[in-house]
Amino acid sequence: MTYSxxxxxxxxxxxxxxxxxFSFTVQAADIGAETLVNSCAELVVIYDESEKKSLYAxxxxxxxxxxxAGICRxxxxxxxxxxxxxxxxxxxxxxxQALIIAQHDLESSPYDLEExxxxxxxG
Amino acid sequence: xxxxxxxxxxxxxxxxRAIFGIELSKHPAIKHALNSLIKGNVIAHTKExxxxxxxxxxxILIHRDQLxxxxxxxxxxxxxxxTKSITKLLKDQGYRFKMADFAKTILVxxxxxxxVSLLPTEVSRFLDMLTSDADLRTHRLPxxxxxxxxxxxxxxxxxIQALLAQSSALSAGDTMMAHYFNGDLELAWQAAQxxxxxxxxxxxxxxxxxxxxxxxxxxxxxLAILK
Numbered sequence: 001m002t003y004s005x006x007x008x009x010x011x012x013x014x015x016x017x018x019x020x021x022f023s024f025t026v027q028a029a030d031i032g033a034e035t036l037v038n039s040c041a042e043l044v045v046i047y048d049e050s051e052k053k054s055l056y057a058x059x060x061x062x063x064x065x066x067x068x069a070g071i072c073r074x075x076x077x078x079x080x081x082x083x084x085x086x087x088x089x090x091x092x093x094x095x096x097q098a099l100i101i102a103q104h105d106l107e108s109s110p111y112d113l114e115e116x117x118x119x120x121x122x123g
Numbered sequence: 124x125x126x127x128x129x130x131x132x133x134x135x136x137x138x139x140r141a142i143f144g145i146e147l148s149k150h151p152a153i154k155h156a157l158n159s160l161i162k163g164n165v166i167a168h169t170k171e172x173x174x175x176x177x178x179x180x181x182x183i184l185i186h187r188d189q190l191x192x193x194x195x196x197x198x199x200x201x202x203x204x205x206t207k208s209i210t211k212l213l214k215d216q217g218y219r220f221k222m223a224d225f226a227k228t229i230l231v232x233x234x235x236x237x238x239v240s241l242l243p244t245e246v247s248r249f250l251d252m253l254t255s256d257a258d259l260r261t262h263r264l265p266x267x268x269x270x271x272x273x274x275x276x277x278x279x280x281x282x283i284q285a286l287l288a289q290s291s292a293l294s295a296g297d298t299m300m301a302h303y304f305n306g307d308l309e310l311a312w313q314a315a316q317x318x319x320x321x322x323x324x325x326x327x328x329x330x331x332x333x334x335x336x337x338x339x340x341x342x343x344x345x346l347a348i349l350k
Binding site: 056 | 207306308309335336338339340342343346349350
């Protein structure tokens with residue numbers, strides 16, 4: 001009988017480990033500064049490619065890249081609307097903003113998401 | 124078979140020299156393609172700081188277990204030239220089989236392609252492996268060319284482009300596929316409209332090109348709306 005009791009006790013650390021992995025996954029799914037920089041880089045590239053040649057954007061873009069690019073476009077737009085209550089929109093177009101964010105070097109200036117969007121908005 | 128140093132890693136130039144016996148610096152097309160694959164993390168590598176100071180350049184070292192992958196990437200580039208296609212082919216089994224089918228229609232029954240002689244037995248072994256489940260990271264693709272097309276063709280010309288230049292030698296179906304290979308969906312679609320004869324081998328590709336064309340158009344339209 002003692003033998004049959006031991007497995008549930010053994011499982012406890014495993015379960016804790018599993019749960020901590022799970023919470024990490026949830027945390028990792030948040031869009032942070034790095035994700036935004038990468039997303040905006042994709043957006044800039046997609047528009048550059050689409051202007052090079054018609055139909056080329058689709059060939060050169062993967063599904064994941066397209067989704068990342070959409071995140072950048074959406075966040076810039078929403079940030080501008082949000083700021084619009086106190087500011088009169090942004091001084092840069094969304095495309096200029098995407099370029100500023102894409103070119104931001106997080107290693108030398110570790111901005112957070114909001115700071116990145118503010119910087120891009122006000123040039 | 125290949126003599127390499129006892130270290131676990133080689134620079135890219137050393138890797139290419141060990142496999143093909145050529146100097147990478149003299150072949151920018153190959154260098155460019157391999158660098159893209161390294162950048163995309165398709166080829167496993169480590170970065171070693173040169174000098175060690177802040178902002179110093181990194182030296183890229185290729186792991187020795189990547190030799191077959193590098194070999195395969197260069198052989199595939201000889202045919203498909205476009206790095207994106209090669210990356211997709213290495214990652215996506217379905218796409219790999221489609222490309223293998225294309226390769227078959229272009230290579231089978233030919234003595235040479237764009238002036239490069241083909242080795243018939245190797246061509247069929249190459250196609251067999253491409254259409255199998257063999258892991259292209261660990262299994263070396265047989266080399267179907269006597270010489271790598273990249274070494275024979277002018278710089279900047281791909282095998283497919285060269286093939287299109289001799290388009291009088293191509294059927295409507297071949298032209299359709301060659302344009303597709305070359306990454307020109309518009310021309311591939313136009314050529315597909317010219318393929319009117321019902322052909323069980325060609326029809327799936329025609330449908331594939333038409334679907335990709337429709338997707339690409341939809342994407343372009345969306346980009347225009349969001350502009």
